[in-house]
Amino acid sequence: MKHPHYYDLPKGHMEIGENEQQTALRELWEETGIKSSDIDIDPNFRFEHIYYPTYERFGGEQVKKTLVVFLARLKSDSTQVIPSEHQDFQWFTWSSPPVPIQTHTIYPLLDKVYAHLNA
Numbered sequence: 001m002k003h004p005h006y007y008d009l010p011k012g013h014m015e016i017g018e019n020e021q022q023t024a025l026r027e028l029w030e031e032t033g034i035k036s037s038d039i040d041i042d043p044n045f046r047f048e049h050i051y052y053p054t055y056e057r058f059g060g061e062q063v064k065k066t067l068v069v070f071l072a073r074l075k076s077d078s079t080q081v082i083p084s085e086h087q088d089f090q091w092f093t094w095s096s097p098p099v100p101i102q103t104h105t106i107y108p109l110l111d112k113v114y115a116h117l118n119a
Helices: 020-032 103-117
Strands: 039-051 065-074
Touching: 020 065, 039 103, 065 103
Parallel strands: none
Antiparallel strands: 039 065
């Protein structure tokens, strides 16, 4: 998903009563229009990254954030992506992620996906 100055993945905050996968599926649908029925989730992959960004809106306080990512494949190459919360989207080949990206989260994720797919 294209933000003003970088690319990132669809993601967001858990709502009351949701589990991690329900949150991921809801955020995917809200931000891309991709429905859970459009994908097959790899049941053997889960990525977690904890980090502490500083937020000016919280007076410069550091906040603990936990990013959880699941791996899935689209069932069809003709699935339409409809970005709703971002400027645009773009598919990238495995060997050429965009620059700039969220380096503190995306590079470790790409390393884990690569290891998982080549195990």
